[in-house]
Structures are given as structure tokens and as C-alpha cells.
Amino acid sequence: MSSMAKVCVLVGLGIAGLIIVSRQWEKKKRQKKRKEDFGAFIERLELLPPPQPAPPVARHILTDLTFALQDIFDVEGYVTGFGNPDWLRTHDPAAKTAGSVSLVVAHGATCVGKTVMDELAYSITGENRHYGTPTNPAIASRIPGGSASGSAVAVAAKLVDFALGIDTDGSVRIPAAFCGILGFRPSHGSVSTFGVVPMAQSFDTVGWFARDANVLRRVGHVLLQLPMVDLRRPRRILIADDCFELSSTPKEKIVDVVVRSIQDLPGRQVVNHVNLGQYITSKVPSLKIFRNEESRNGEGKSALKDLSNAFELLQRYEFKMNHEEWVSTVKPHLGYEISVRVRAALESTEEKIQSCLKARNEMREALCNLLKDDGILVIPTVPILPPNLRSKKRQLEEFYSRAFSVLSISGMSGCCQVSIPLGMHEGCPLAVSLMARHGADRFLLDTILDLHPSLQKQAEIASNTQPSISDDCQIDAAENYKEKGNAAYKGKQFHKAVNFYSEAIKLNDTNATYYSNRAAACLELGRFQQAEEDCSKAIEIDRKNVKAYLRRGTAREMLSYIKDAIEDFKFALVLEPTNKTASTALERLKKFVL
CATH class of the missing domain: 3.90.1300.10 (Amidase signature (AS) domain)
Structure with a gap:
């Protein structure tokens, strides 16, 4: 390599180094500014x-x-x-x-x-x-x-x-x-x-x-x-x-x-x-257009869910009217979540919009009549x-x-x-x-x-108040909440069940069953991350809690943690070799890792 070529290489490396240092400095500057103003x-x-x-x-x-x-x-x-x-x-x-x-x-x-x-x-x-x-x-x-x-x-x-x-x-x-x-x-x-x-x-x-x-x-x-x-x-x-x-x-x-x-x-x-x-059901009849549809979580819709659907439908339609031309022309770079929502808006139609507008007017009148001036x-x-x-x-x-x-x-x-x-x-x-x-x-x-x-x-x-009851009374109260949670779960009132199990955990946080039961209710509500965390806590307390392994495996499967889910179901089978839920799940999941 000639002397001139060596000089050019050294100059180039020097410039590259300055660029890298400059970028690092700018990055640190942005991070410092971001830290200062959150x-x-x-x-x-x-x-x-x-x-x-x-x-x-x-x-x-x-x-x-x-x-x-x-x-x-x-x-x-x-x-x-x-x-x-x-x-x-x-x-x-x-x-x-x-x-x-x-x-x-x-x-x-x-x-x-x-x-x-x-x-x-x-x-x-x-x-x-x-x-x-x-x-x-x-x-x-x-x-x-x-x-x-x-x-x-x-x-x-x-x-x-x-x-x-x-x-x-x-x-x-x-x-x-x-x-x-x-x-x-x-x-x-x-x-x-x-x-x-x-x-x-x-x-x-x-x-x-x-x-x-x-x-x-x-x-x-x-x-x-x-x-x-x-x-x-x-x-x-x-x-x-x-x-x-x-x-x-x-x-x-x-x-x-x-x-x-x-x-x-x-x-x-x-x-x-x-x-x-x-009250909304009786006063906002226009929401009946949603009454026969299936809800996202598989349960019958309440009036609040009907109201939410009308709200989302009208919002999508109006966003489309405002911004469809710009989105279609510019084709902007959007985050995944936003792009999904924008696409849904652009695909919306005028169907049911008049009913949504009517429901909005009925809802305003209903709430004004309920609340009045005082x-x-x-x-x-x-x-x-x-x-x-x-x-x-x-x-x-x-x-x-x-x-x-x-x-x-x-x-x-x-x-x-x-x-x-x-x-x-x-x-x-x-x-x-x-x-x-x-x-x-x-x-x-x-x-x-x-x-x-x-x-x-x-x-x-409320935050600073601690229960002033004896340990035995506290354990009894926790068991009472657990039983209430079990009854709510059997009645498919899963939100109530979660609340009852949470109260039980507050009174006694060393009982694996409370965490495992709350996880079961969370699974029904689609709260898979919470279910996984509860099961992990239950297993930490009781390493032989089969239900906790099964429920954590289910939560991890829904979160797409397939290998971790397989390990949970395998351990459940170690504890209970004849457990059909675990064996069926393993057969199903093995197809994803082959």
C-alpha cells in the first residue's frame, strides 16, 4: 500500500471515529434531555x-x-x-x-x-x-x-x-x-x-x-x-x-x-x-342493534359493551371521513397498533351509523334525566x-x-x-x-x-390502615373471601371472583391456592400475564401445586411462550402421571416445536 493510500485510510478512520463519537454524544445528549423532561x-x-x-x-x-x-x-x-x-x-x-x-x-x-x-x-x-x-x-x-x-x-x-x-x-x-x-x-x-x-x-x-x-x-x-x-x-x-x-x-x-x-x-x-x-338498556333502545352479536370474550354483551361498540363504530367512521384521503395519499409509517386501528377505520361503512347517532342522543337525554341538576x-x-x-x-x-x-x-x-x-x-x-x-x-x-x-x-x-384482627381471625376472613371467590367463579362472575381472591391474598399472602384460584379467574377474563404471575407465586409457595402448573402452562401457551408452557405441562405430569389435561396439552403443543 502506498504512503498516500495509508494516509487516506487513516484520515477515513479518523473521520469515521469522529462521526461515531459525535453520534454517541448526540445520543447521550438526547437521553439526558429525555431524563430531565421525562x-x-x-x-x-x-x-x-x-x-x-x-x-x-x-x-x-x-x-x-x-x-x-x-x-x-x-x-x-x-x-x-x-x-x-x-x-x-x-x-x-x-x-x-x-x-x-x-x-x-x-x-x-x-x-x-x-x-x-x-x-x-x-x-x-x-x-x-x-x-x-x-x-x-x-x-x-x-x-x-x-x-x-x-x-x-x-x-x-x-x-x-x-x-x-x-x-x-x-x-x-x-x-x-x-x-x-x-x-x-x-x-x-x-x-x-x-x-x-x-x-x-x-x-x-x-x-x-x-x-x-x-x-x-x-x-x-x-x-x-x-x-x-x-x-x-x-x-x-x-x-x-x-x-x-x-x-x-x-x-x-x-x-x-x-x-x-x-x-x-x-x-x-x-x-x-x-x-x-x-338503566341504559331501558332508556337507550337504539343500542338493540348490537344485542344479538357475540362479544369479544365469548360472553353475552351487557349494555355497557353495546354502548362501547356504538362508540367505537362512530369514532372509526368519523376518523375515516376526516383523514382517509391523507392516509391513502401519503401512506404514512405507523406503529403496529395504530396501523391496525387506522385500517379498521378505513374499512368501516355507513351501516349502523344513523343508529349510533340516535343512541348518542338517547344516551345524553338518559344521563341528564338520571343526574338532573344536583x-x-x-x-x-x-x-x-x-x-x-x-x-x-x-x-x-x-x-x-x-x-x-x-x-x-x-x-x-x-x-x-x-x-x-x-x-x-x-x-x-x-x-x-x-x-x-x-x-x-x-x-x-x-x-x-x-x-x-x-x-x-x-x-x-385507607392506604395506611392495617387490619387490627388476630392471625386466626385474619386466616378465617381470608378463607371466607376464598369461598366467595369460588362461588362467584362457579356463577361465571369472573371479575367478582378476582376481587374476592385478591382480598383473600391481602389477608394471607402465603396461601398458594388463593393465587392459583385467582389465576383461573384471570384466564377466563383473558388476563394471561396476570395469570402467569399468580401461578408463579403459587408455585414459589407450593412446588407441588399441580393446578398452578396447569394454569401457568395455559397462560404461557396463550402468550405464545410455547417451550415454557411445555415444561409446565411436563412437570404437572411428573406430579400426576395420569393427568389428562397435561397430556392433551403436550400433544397439542409438540406440533408447534417439531
Whole structure:
């Protein structure tokens, strides 16, 4: 090799080395920035409020507050990204700032940036393959919830005082619940959506997040353009028992806290329990078009599932009307989950749409008649704890199915709803939702301000309270819960069974049968990851628990862990050589590994 060639090689290696070092430095820089802001922001910008008015005129109501906004709101001079780089690339900078953004700035708030969101606002997980998933400050291993994930994370991480987001199918309520903050969805149509990229107009609302109930109310009064008047307390509190039966969190852990908090309020409030599904069945006849279809999990549909189906169908159709041309022309790069949902939307038809619209109108009237001017409906915000990051397809399907069963209540009725944090459960944030009739936003904001301190106090008491009963009594109580769980399981009330077994485990976490039985109920509900974890715990306690091996094998098979499933069934046969379930499963699974 000539001297010149050697020099060229050395120069080339040097340049390559500089490029590698530069890339590594940029990567570390991005990681450091992401760690500092929890990955919440996609773009930093500044919108400053006008000067304060001269005395004696009062200062702007939002003075000294900072906020962020989901990258679905237009800001003059900036391209609205809609969570996808192909959308960003194919659109021009906005000519005007969204009306809701201008309103809060005019009242004294300072905008500091745009936040990460789910692609095309068509998800509720908060994960984004292009810009990264914002880190949930409450529990980093779980999803933050979406689509307004970055806005929720920015508030939860105390990077801003409040944030704006669009709630179409739960996109403010879910991340608020999963990140442990307040999230408000106003009555449909009560806040202008001018300057917001439409997702599905029948449901799109401008919502907001805050950590403080007073800030939440102040922002609400600005966006809703309401006068500040004396607080008005609710007279009737309605607990939707059937909605809490869908929840993986023990009903008592939420309902008892809410009831005790209400009792702390001055005045007299009446607490009633309702079966919301039965009420909807009698008042929303248009949902009968779904009544004869089979549900996803093989069980008969409840009215809540019918409502959820109407909600999803109408949402898909409106998304198609808004964005079919762009999707078909640009053919954007989308994450797997989003692409599946977008494809389903593009394949939707007008069939049943008129019935869905009619059901929406009937639902609004039904809820207004139920709640009137003095009623508050109590439901779980999301009937499931935050799923793990990068959950498998089957787990996400369960998450969507169960979540929409309660999220569609305010979606289809247009009612206002707030998600309120209630401490922690199994290491995850816990939340409850309060709903008021359509148009009663000020009443709901007043109720939150009034009730929030008591809710936090009672939630803390519930978390810190330890059972003061003897060991023998505790074991007896655990056995009682187990028997209740067995009865619920036999009656195919699997959600109830899970709750009863969970209570038994709380009282006695060294009994393998409780974990194994809960796993059986979880298998029926399609919660395969939870079933696997419960069986592993049962086996850790009792290495000879055959049922735990069989159930873990089934869970692993459904999760596509075929080799692990085979090992479980083999061990079950070692313990019980004549076990037909294990031998049949082995014969079936061996075909997959040949």
C-alpha cells in the first residue's frame, strides 16, 4: 500500500471515529434531555401572556401559571405534528393559534412547549414509536396512557402547572388516572375546538390536566368562560355498582373512600347505588342493534359493551371521513397498533351509523334525566391498572375492551367528567371519576374543589390502615373471601371472583391456592400475564401445586411462550402421571416445536 493510500485510510478512520463519537454524544445528549423532561416534550416554544392590567383591575386569573399543550393544537407559525412525522412533513405551519390556547394565554398563562402524543390521536396507551414514550412519573415500568401522554407526564412531573389535551375516547382521563393527577373532560361542545386537528367530532373535547384542584377550576372557568360564583354542593351521589364490578381493583377500596369523603362534607348528601347498564338498556333502545352479536370474550354483551361498540363504530367512521384521503395519499409509517386501528377505520361503512347517532342522543337525554341538576355519578376512570410498557397484543386488546366499557359513558352522552387520583394500589396510581350531566361543568368543577381534600385524606387513611384482627381471625376472613371467590367463579362472575381472591391474598399472602384460584379467574377474563404471575407465586409457595402448573402452562401457551408452557405441562405430569389435561396439552403443543 502506498504512503498516500495509508494516509487516506487513516484520515477515513479518523473521520469515521469522529462521526461515531459525535453520534454517541448526540445520543447521550438526547437521553439526558429525555431524563430531565421525562420525554414529555416534542418541541419547546414560548407564548407569553399580555401585560397585567393596571390597578384597581384584578390580575389575570391564570397569572404565573405555566402550561404545555398536546401536539394536536395549532400554534401560529408552527406545524402541528399530530404525533406523526409524515403528518408534520406534509402540512404547513398554522396560520392562527387554537382558540383554547389563545384564551388561556390571554388570561395570564405562559405556554412552554408542545408535548408528545399517540400517532394521529388514535390510541390510549401513550406509546409513540417515532418520538418515544413519555415516562410515567408515578410508575416508570407502566404506560402513561394516551393520547395526551406528554401533557399528563409534564403535569405529573411538575414541569408545568397545567396542560391541555384532547379527550375523544379517554385521551385526557386515562393518562390522568395512570399518572396520578386530575384530568377534566368538559361537556361536549362547551369548549371551542377551533385550531385542533379533528379526530372524531362527535366526541372531540378540549380537556386539561392539573395537580391542584384550584388550578383545575381556574383553568376550567377560563376555557368554559364561566363567572366565579359561590360553590354549589351535590345533593345526590350515585354509585354505578356494575361499572365497579368490571374493575380489577376491589370496589370497596374506591367506593368506601368516596362515601366517607362525602360524609365529611357539610350538608346532607344522599348516596344511592345504581345498575347503570340496566338503566341504559331501558332508556337507550337504539343500542338493540348490537344485542344479538357475540362479544369479544365469548360472553353475552351487557349494555355497557353495546354502548362501547356504538362508540367505537362512530369514532372509526368519523376518523375515516376526516383523514382517509391523507392516509391513502401519503401512506404514512405507523406503529403496529395504530396501523391496525387506522385500517379498521378505513374499512368501516355507513351501516349502523344513523343508529349510533340516535343512541348518542338517547344516551345524553338518559344521563341528564338520571343526574338532573344536583346529581353526581361515580364510576372507575379505567377498570384496569396501567398495563406494562410494550404489552403484547392480547393484553392491549383486553385493555381497550375493558377501558371503553366505561370511557364510552361520557363519550356517548357528552357529559362532563373528571378523573381524581386516590392514592396507590399494587404500586400503581388509583383513580375514580365523577360525572355530571351535559352542561353542568361549573357544578362539577365546584364539586371537585369541595371534595378533593377529603378524598385525598380518606385515600391516605385507607392506604395506611392495617387490619387490627388476630392471625386466626385474619386466616378465617381470608378463607371466607376464598369461598366467595369460588362461588362467584362457579356463577361465571369472573371479575367478582378476582376481587374476592385478591382480598383473600391481602389477608394471607402465603396461601398458594388463593393465587392459583385467582389465576383461573384471570384466564377466563383473558388476563394471561396476570395469570402467569399468580401461578408463579403459587408455585414459589407450593412446588407441588399441580393446578398452578396447569394454569401457568395455559397462560404461557396463550402468550405464545410455547417451550415454557411445555415444561409446565411436563412437570404437572411428573406430579400426576395420569393427568389428562397435561397430556392433551403436550400433544397439542409438540406440533408447534417439531
